Amino acid sequence: MDWVLVLTFVVGLLGATLRVATPLIYATIGELYTERAGVLNLGIEGTMFLGAFTGFAIAAKSSEAGLPGYLWLGLLGAVVAGMLMGLLMAFFSVSLGVNQHVSGLGITLLSIGLSLFGFRLIFGQSSVLPSIEPFGQFSIFGNLPVLGPIFEQYLLTYLAFLVLLPLAWWLLYRTSFGLELRSVGENPEAADAAGVNVFRIRTIAIVLGSALMAMGGAFLSLAQLGAFSPGIIAGRGWVCIALVIFAKWDPVRAMWGALLFGGVFALQLRLQLINDIDIPFEIFLALPYLVTILALAIAGRNVAYPGAYLKAYRRE
Numbered sequence: 001m002d003w004v005l006v007l008t009f010v011v012g013l014l015g016a017t018l019r020v021a022t023p024l025i026y027a028t029i030g031e032l033y034t035e036r037a038g039v040l041n042l043g044i045e046g047t048m049f050l051g052a053f054t055g056f057a058i059a060a061k062s063s064e065a066g067l068p069g070y071l072w073l074g075l076l077g078a079v080v081a082g083m084l085m086g087l088l089m090a091f092f093s094v095s096l097g098v099n100q101h102v103s104g105l106g107i108t109l110l111s112i113g114l115s116l117f118g119f120r121l122i123f124g125q126s127s128v129l130p131s132i133e134p135f136g137q138f139s140i141f142g143n144l145p146v147l148g149p150i151f152e153q154y155l156l157t158y159l160a161f162l163v164l165l166p167l168a169w170w171l172l173y174r175t176s177f178g179l180e181l182r183s184v185g186e187n188p189e190a191a192d193a194a195g196v197n198v199f200r201i202r203t204i205a206i207v208l209g210s211a212l213m214a215m216g217g218a219f220l221s222l223a224q225l226g227a228f229s230p231g232i233i234a235g236r237g238w239v240c241i242a243l244v245i246f247a248k249w250d251p252v253r254a255m256w257g258a259l260l261f262g263g264v265f266a267l268q269l270r271l272q273l274i275n276d277i278d279i280p281f282e283i284f285l286a287l288p289y290l291v292t293i294l295a296l297a298i299a300g301r302n303v304a305y306p307g308a309y310l311k312a313y314r315r316e
Contacts, residue, residue: 007146013266015150018157019224021255021262023048023216025160027240028247028254029168030212036172036249037205038185038308039093042104044213045237046111047085051078051214053115056221056228057122060132071135075218082214085111086207094202097312108237116230134226154223156215161255164212168251181205185306188313198313213237235289242296248303260295264288 027048034041041047059074067073085107092103123130140158141151172178180201183191188198216236221228239261247253268284 009270011147011149013263013270015152016266016269017259017263018150018153018161019262020265021258022154022157022160023219023224023236024240024243024258024261025164025255026216026219027213027237028243028258029164029251030209030216031240031244032168032209032247032249032251032254033181033205033212034209035244035309036181036185036306037202038188038306038311038313039089039202039206040100040104040241040310041089041093041107041206041209041213042101042241043085043089043107043111043210044104044240045233045235046108047082047210047213048217048233048237049108050081050085050111050115051217052221052232053119053217053228054078054081054214055218056132057118059222060130061122063132070132071222074222075215078214078218078222079211082210082212083207085214086210087203089210090203090206093312094199094206097314100310100312119228129227129229131227132222135223154219156219156223165251165255172251177201182306184313185308188308188311192313192315202313213240216240239289239292242292245300245303246292246296248299249306257292257295261288261292264291 027044031041031044055074055078057074058077059070062070062073088110089103089107092098092106093100135154135156137152137154139148139152141148144151170178172182180191180196183194183196184198184201191201192198217233220232225232243254243257243261246257265288268287272281272284
């Protein structure tokens with residue numbers, strides 16, 4: 001066995017795992033905030049899709065106009081679009097108390113429809129998909145022998161693992177806002193009696209979560225691919241909902257779930273390149289989703305959901 005090739009394979013796999021897990025980190029933490037407040041946001045798939053489209057469209061048009069920092073403008077636009085969808089979701093599920101399954105799926109359908117219509121309106125129906133120069137990769141530990149390529153990542157990847165995850169843990173467990181967020185998700189009546197504005201906290205959680213979901217989608221179009229296509233999200237939003245349950249609504253466990261999916265996804269891409277394996281590529285494509293379902297089935301047994309999960313709150 002050539003250990004050099006094996007080590008190169010493993011190092012490359014680990015680096016790819018971090019990149020694939022990045023959009024899942026953003027979207028899963030966003031969904032985690034929302035569900036901790038007692039609201040299930042099934043609009044996550046559409047919000048990620050809208051974030052990917054909005055970010056790409058703004059970046060592409062800004063680049064054509066010669067504006068500096070067009071990628072950051074695209075990312076900002078994606079965040080704003082996500083927040084707007086979060087406000088709409090909050091209006092339906094918090095203010096009106098509409099069924100959260102129905103309102104979430106409506107947000108997904110609306111977001112995808114608006115994105116596809118906007119893409120055709122802005123870019124036409126060219127047979128060649130438009131593209132942009134995406135975010136570049138860099139390494140903060142590039143001088144490390146052998147392991148250096150693992151850390152050849154995007155800035156958004158570093159932000160996800162080194163900033164977003166610790167911040168999410170601190171915000172949930174070490175701040176008064178986190179305590180209020182968890183309280184309205186467990187017992188909104190008691191939180192209201194203690195002076196917590198349940199409607200405000202839930203709205204903030206949904207808007208913040210939707211912004212992070214859109215960032216996850218924008219990462220795909222602005223960094224990983226540098227393009228937008230109708231299949232860009234490929235069910236990642238639904239995977240993130242499963243990861244939240246797998247993580248038991250904890251940011252650290254959510255990271256491990258995202259890395260599990262990212263690792264299997266990166267592995268199947270490499271397995272497809274091995275000529276000796278005579279297996280239909282569709283099997284490899286389904287593998288990460290099958291592993292996610294299996295992990296959810298094992299870890300999600302007898303899981304304790306937030307007390308007010310899926311329950312609209314009405315003041316007596």
